[in-house]
Amino acid sequence: xxxxxxSGGGLVQAGGSLRLSCAASGRTxxxxxxxxxxxxPGKEREFVxxxxxxxxxxxxxxxxxxxxxxxxxxxxxxLYLQMNSLRPEDTAVYSCAAxxxxxxWSQLKGYNSWGQGTQxxxxx
Numbered sequence: 001x002x003x004x005x006x007s008g009g010g011l012v013q014a015g016g017s018l019r020l021s022c023a024a025s026g027r028t029x030x031x032x033x034x035x036x037x038x039x040x041p042g043k044e045r046e047f048v049x050x051x052x053x054x055x056x057x058x059x060x061x062x063x064x065x066x067x068x069x070x071x072x073x074x075x076x077x078x079l080y081l082q083m084n085s086l087r088p089e090d091t092a093v094y095s096c097a098a099x100x101x102x103x104x105w106s107q108l109k110g111y112n113s114w115g116q117g118t119q120x121x122x123x124x
Contacts, residue, residue, distance in 0.1 A: 001113060002024055002027055003026045003113065004022050004024050004097065004098055005023050005116070006096050006115045007022075008118060009118030010119075012122055016086050017085075018083045019081070019083070020094055024079065028077050030100045031098045033050055033051060033053060033057075034099070035070075036079075036081045036095070040092040040093075045095075047106040048061055049064065050105040050106075053072075058071075069081070081094065081096075088122050088124045093117040094117060095116070095118075098113040100112060
């Protein structure tokens with residue numbers, strides 16, 4: 001099993017930037033891909049971005065494409081999400097997750113290791 005823990009959330013004004021980190025531990029060698037998701041108050045959790053373990057493949061949701069960028073550092077077992085041009089509608093709890101098998105990036109049910117999440121608030 002892989003354990004993941006997020007950090008880097010906070011409060012930022014619209015138009016600002018935040019960088020989230022996700023530290024992975026445990027059986028990280030079994031990881032096939034990792035992803036970021038978010039859940040705003042009163043809304044369902046939604047996929048934000050995913051990346052393969054090798055970093056060769058990545059996928060971003062249309063709502064964040066061009067503003068957010070997912071990356072990873074295998075030497076540090078750390079996943080990142082650089083968020084630029086933030087909007088109030090980006091306010092949510094952001095969570096990272098890992099999966100040990102292939103499948104659709106945006107199918108959150110395919111991810112089997114989840115962190116507690118970090119709150120990001122964007123003020124207008």
